[in-house]
Amino acid sequence: MTARFGMRVSALLVTTALTVGVGAATAFAEPTAPDVGQATEQRTLLKGSTTASYYWDDASGRAGDTGLPASGISMRKGLAASPSWPLMTEGYVVYKGKKAPFFVGDRGPGAPSNNGIMLDLDAKTFADLTGGTFNSGTLGVDDNGGQGHIKVQYVITKWGKGVGKKNHPVAFSTGAWGRKDANPAKPPVDVLAVAAKKKAAEEKKAEAAKVAALKEKAEQVEQAKEAGKAAVIAPASLDTDVTAATTAAETKSDTSHTGTALALVGGLAVVGGVGYLGRGRIRRAVRR
Structure with a gap:
């Protein structure tokens, strides 16, 4: 295991309370540990690599x-230590295809962080990732x-x-763990997303x-159907109209001719009658 950095103000306060007595210890309510079970499904704010102990x-x-x-949260699986990330920061690590969620509940590693060891995982998580077993007697991994x-x-x-x-981790000795960071790292571009x-x-x-193409095709088919109906109906209608017009014209022509003939006959009849009447009068005049 990596050597730990011993200055932890919160931890010392809790430890002091424990030494006073059980009653005094209960006055310090333990903070609630975050549920990091869904950490692997959340948005990525920062990613990188480091050596973990x-x-x-x-x-x-x-x-x-x-x-x-x-x-102030008691040691448990998923609780990790960081030399610079804010406490209660959440995330997960990946080792040989295995994922393990964590939250930052402690400070460290101390001196080892100067050599690039920027994350202290809990022993149980470390055992799961490496295929080992947690030894509750030695607090190590076998x-x-x-x-x-x-x-x-x-x-x-x-x-x-x-x-x-709120960025890539730096050594504990920098003191970054005690300063407020108002300029967190910008979330990386998720190429796959x-x-x-x-x-x-595109789909x-x-x-x-x-x-749209199917709709246009359907409209074309409908227009073709309508055009087909018009082609079938129009000639028959046109023939009927022409026939009716021709018949009317012929009827009118026949009527005109008949009227003329009757007029001529009538005229002749009148003329003949006049002639006849005229002859009759002449004859009567001669007899007298």
Whole structure:
């Protein structure tokens, strides 16, 4: 295990309360540990890589134990220590394809952080990642081939609200853990998310084009049907209209001719009658 940095104000206060008595200790309510079970599904705020060690501080004084974690939350699986991230920062680590969520509940590593060891995982999480077992007697990890440090990928999904550096971790000795950071790191561009979003947009556009094409085709078919109906109906209608017009014209013509003939006959009859009447009068005049 990595040596721990011993100055933890919160931890010392809690430890002092414990030494006074059980009644005094109960006056210090333990903060609620965050539920980091869904950390791997949350938004990525920062990601990178570092060397991780492990520890287990339960205030028992065993194996270099320096007291309860600085957050006041009792040691448990998922509680990690950072030399610079704000307490209650949440995220997860990835080691050989295995993911493990964590929250920052303590400060450390101390001196080892000067050598690039920027994360102290709890011993139980470290055991799970390396295929070992947690030894509750020694507070160490057994059966993992003696591994005490591993290279991990880290992802931050939520920043703590207190002091600390909201960016890639730096050594404890810088004092960044005690300063308020008003300029957190910008979330990295998620290439896969961007590609997925672009693909979804393209698929949506293609689907819209397909629907529009089908709609246009349906309209063309409907127009063709209407045009077909007009082609069938129009000639018959036209023939009927022409026939009716021709018949009317012929009827009118026949009527005109008949009227003329009758007029001529009538005229002749009148003329003949006049002639006849005239002859009759002449004859009567001669007889007289």
